[in-house]
Amino acid sequence: MPKRKIGVIRAILAVFFFFLMNLRVLEPLVEIEATGLPLPVLNCFSMGVFIIVNRPSSTIVCAMGALQRSIAQGYIPLLTIGVIILIGAIIGRAFCGWVCPFGLIQEALWRIAGKKNKIKFDLSYVQDAILLLVIFTVILKGLVTVAILSIQLPIYGKIIDETFYEGPFCAFCPSATLLIILPSKMLEVALTGEISLTPWAILRLSILAFFIAASLFTPRPFCRWICPLGVLMGYFNKISLLTIKRDPTKCIKCDKCLRNCPMKINIIEYETITSKKCIKCLSCVDVCHKKALSVSIK
Amino acid sequence: MPKDCRDCIFFSNGRCLKLNIKVDNPASPPCLEKEKTGAITLSLEDLEKIIGVEEKKPATLEEVFSEIREYGEEIEVSREEVPFKEVAEKPPRKEGVEVPPVEIVSVPPKPKRELTLEEIIRKYNSVLEDLQKNLNSLSMLEEFKDTISPEVYEERKRELEEVIDEQQKKLKSLEKMAVSKGAIKCPQCNALNLPSSKVCTRCGRKLVKRKKEEYEPKRKEKLKAKRFFTFSLIALGIILIYMGILNGDWSYLKSLIQIPCASCLKGLLP
Numbered sequence: 001m002p003k004r005k006i007g008v009i010r011a012i013l014a015v016f017f018f019f020l021m022n023l024r025v026l027e028p029l030v031e032i033e034a035t036g037l038p039l040p041v042l043n044c045f046s047m048g049v050f051i052i053v054n055r056p057s058s059t060i061v062c063a064m065g066a067l068q069r070s071i072a073q074g075y076i077p078l079l080t081i082g083v084i085i086l087i088g089a090i091i092g093r094a095f096c097g098w099v100c101p102f103g104l105i106q107e108a109l110w111r112i113a114g115k116k117n118k119i120k121f122d123l124s125y126v127q128d129a130i131l132l133l134v135i136f137t138v139i140l141k142g143l144v145t146v147a148i149l150s151i152q153l154p155i156y157g158k159i160i161d162e163t164f165y166e167g168p169f170c171a172f173c174p175s176a177t178l179l180i181i182l183p184s185k186m187l188e189v190a191l192t193g194e195i196s197l198t199p200w201a202i203l204r205l206s207i208l209a210f211f212i213a214a215s216l217f218t219p220r221p222f223c224r225w226i227c228p229l230g231v232l233m234g235y236f237n238k239i240s241l242l243t244i245k246r247d248p249t250k251c252i253k254c255d256k257c258l259r260n261c262p263m264k265i266n267i268i269e270y271e272t273i274t275s276k277k278c279i280k281c282l283s284c285v286d287v288c289h290k291k292a293l294s295v296s297i298k
Numbered sequence: 299m300p301k302d303c304r305d306c307i308f309f310s311n312g313r314c315l316k317l318n319i320k321v322d323n324p325a326s327p328p329c330l331e332k333e334k335t336g337a338i339t340l341s342l343e344d345l346e347k348i349i350g351v352e353e354k355k356p357a358t359l360e361e362v363f364s365e366i367r368e369y370g371e372e373i374e375v376s377r378e379e380v381p382f383k384e385v386a387e388k389p390p391r392k393e394g395v396e397v398p399p400v401e402i403v404s405v406p407p408k409p410k411r412e413l414t415l416e417e418i419i420r421k422y423n424s425v426l427e428d429l430q431k432n433l434n435s436l437s438m439l440e441e442f443k444d445t446i447s448p449e450v451y452e453e454r455k456r457e458l459e460e461v462i463d464e465q466q467k468k469l470k471s472l473e474k475m476a477v478s479k480g481a482i483k484c485p486q487c488n489a490l491n492l493p494s495s496k497v498c499t500r501c502g503r504k505l506v507k508r509k510k511e512e513y514e515p516k517r518k519e520k521l522k523a524k525r526f527f528t529f530s531l532i533a534l535g536i537i538l539i540y541m542g543i544l545n546g547d548w549s550y551l552k553s554l555i556q557i558p559c560a561s562c563l564k565g566l567l568p
Contacts, residue, residue: 036552046559061551069554070547079542079551086535089528170559239528248416249494271414298525 006286014104024057034059038066038080040087040233041100042175064229065170071138072166074146088236096223096230097279102175103223107262109215117264119218123225124277131228134169141165169228174208181205219262224277234276241298242280244273250292257284257293303327366445415479419490422472423500426488429465432458478517
C-alpha cells in the first residue's frame with residue numbers, strides 16, 4: 001500500500017458507511033427497509049427525525065442505545081450482546097476507527113488543526129466508570145420495570161425523568177446532538193428565523209461544543225475520555241483476531257507512530273498492541289518507515 | 299628535545315599527532331624541520347619537568363597491604379566515634395509548634411502490562427552487572443578478612459549475601475521470561491541478547507542463533523490458548539445472535555428505529 005493513503009481511505013469509507021447507515025434518507029424516492037442491525041457505532045437511530053423524512057433515517061441501531069433501551073425495558077438484548085461479542089472477537093475496536101462518524105469528525109478536526117496534543121491527561125478510568133454507571137442505571141431501571149425491585153427512581157423535573165433512565169448515556173451523547181439536535185435547530189433558524197432552546201438542548205449543545213473545541217487541541221477527546229461503547233469494544237482488543245504487531249528488531253523508536261496515533265498509545269511499549277484504546281486505524285502502520293509495524297491475524 | 303620520534307609523546311601508531319602526518323622514518327623527526335617555523339616539540343621528560351612530576355618507584359606488595367590495613371583501622375575508629383543510631387535519630391520536636399495534618403492521597407494503580415523482550419533484556423543485564431559487582435565485593439571482603447574487624451566483616455558479608463541471593467532469584471525469573479521469548483544467552487558473559495543479535499552486546503562474542511523450535515513451543519501454546527478463547531467467543535456471539543433472532547430481538551430493534559428517541563425529543567421540543 002502506498003504511503004499515507006490509509007487516512008484518505010478511512011475518510012472515504014467513513015462517509016460511505018455513514019451514507020449506508022442512513023440510507024433511509026432516500027425514502028421519499030425509494031422505499032427502504034430498516035435492517036435493525038445493532039452495530040457498535042454512535043450512529044443514533046433517531047437520525048433524521050424532523051429533518052428530511054420526519055422520522056428516523058437510520059437503517060441500523062447504535063449498539064449502545066440498543067443495549068440501554070433493551071435492558072431498561074426489561075429485555076435481555078441477546079442479539080446486541082451477540083453482535084458486540086462477535087465483532088469484538090474478530091476486529092476489536094476497529095469500528096471506532098473506520099466507521100464511527102463522530103470519531104472521524106473529531107480526528108479530522110485534530111488533523112486540520114495541526115495534530116496538536118496539548119491536553120495530555122489520561123481519563124481512561126473515567127471512561128470505565130461511565131460504562132459501569134450506565135450499565136448499573138439501566139439494570140436498575142430494568143429491575144424496576146419487570147417489578148423485581150419495587151423502588152421509585154428519583155426524578156428531577158424535566159431533565160432527569162422516566163425517559164432518562166432508559167438511555168442515560170443517550171441523554172448526553174454529543175454524537176446525537178451533532179447529528180440530530182444541531183441540524184434541526186439550524187433548519188429551524190433557516191425556516192423561521194427564530195430559535196427555541198430548552199435548557200436540555202443548551203446543555204447538550206455545550207457538551208458538543210466542548211468536545212469539538214477540545215478536538216482542536218487533542219485527538220479524539222470524546223473517544224479517549226468518555227465513550228462507553230468504545231471502552232466496551234476496547235476490552236476485546238486483548239483477544240481479537242485482528243492485531244497490530246511491532247517488530248522490536250526493526251523498530252528504531254523514532255516515535256513517529258506515537259505522534260501520529262489518534263488515541264495517543266505509547267506503541268513502543270508493546271510487541272502486540274493490545275491496548276484497549278487502540279482503534280486499529282492503522283495510522284501507525286502507515287507512518288512507520290522501517291516497516292516495524294504490521295497488521296496480523298492470529 | 300627528542301631526536302627520535304619514538305621518544306616523543308605525540309608519536310602514535312606511526313603518525314605524528316601534533317603535525318597530523320604519517321612518519322615514515324621515526325629516526326629523523328619531521329618536526330625538527332618545522333622547528334624553524336616556531337613549532338614547539340616536547341618530549342615526555344620535558345613535560346614531566348614542566349608539570350613537576352616526581353619520579354616514583356613502584357610500590358611493593360607489602361606496602362600496598364600495610365596501607366590497606368591502616369585504612370581499615372581508620373574506618374573502625376571512626377565508626378566507634380560516631381554511632382549510627384545517634385546520627386539516625388530525629389531532632390526533638392519543639393513544644394507549641396503545630397504539625398500540619400498530612401493529607402494521604404491515594405494514587406490509582408498503573409495498569410499492568412507485559413514487558414517487552416527488549417525491556418526484559420535491559421533489566422536482566424543491569425541486574426547481572428550489579429550482581430557481578432557484588433560478587434567482586436564479596437571476594438574482596440574474603441581476601442581482606444584479616445584486615446577488618448570480625449563484626450564489620452560479618453555484617454557486610456551478611457548484607458552482601460542477602461543482596462546476591464535476591465539478585466540471583468530475580469535473574470532466574472527474568473532469564474526464564476526472556477529465553478521463552480527467544481533471547482540468546484551469551485556463553486561467555488551470561489548477558490542476554492535479542493534473537494536477531496549476531497554478537498553479544500556486552501562482550502562481543504559471536505552468538506549462535508537459536509532455532510525457533512527451542513523457544514517457540516511455549517509461545518505457540520499460549521497463542522493456541524488465546525486463539526481457542528477467541529474462537530469460543532466468536533461461537534458464543536453467533537449462538538447469542540441466533541437466540542436473539544429466535545427471541546424476536548430483531549423486530550424489537552426495528553421498532554426502535556420507527557419512533558424518535560425520547561432523550562433527543564427533549565432537546566428538540568421547547
